[in-house]
Amino acid sequence: MAGEAQKYMWHFWGDKETFTKPLKVIGVSKETGEEITVLQLPGSNSLAPNNGADHHQPSTMKLPSAGLWKLEVYFGDEMFGNVVVNVKEK
Secondary structure, X not given: XXXXXXXEEEEEOOOHHHHOOOEEEEEEEOOOXXXXXXXXXXXXXXXXXXXXXXXXXXXXXXXXXXEEEEEEXXXXXXXXXXEEEEEOOO
């Protein structure tokens, strides 16, 4: 929902070296091109496997407006991947 903080669980597969770097998620609005940092966490030396994933990270995120948003996931300076979400109006 637009403008409301929601809980999300991220699951990642890959090598330990990647997941110990700082995690950052940048949201890009398809409609406006607006870019915002929706999640930023420091690096960690421990992995948290969960549900078959090599690592998982609980988070709370908020996107400011309705529409399609691309969430670009970075570990350190390297893009890990992205996902597109449809944010609904309240």
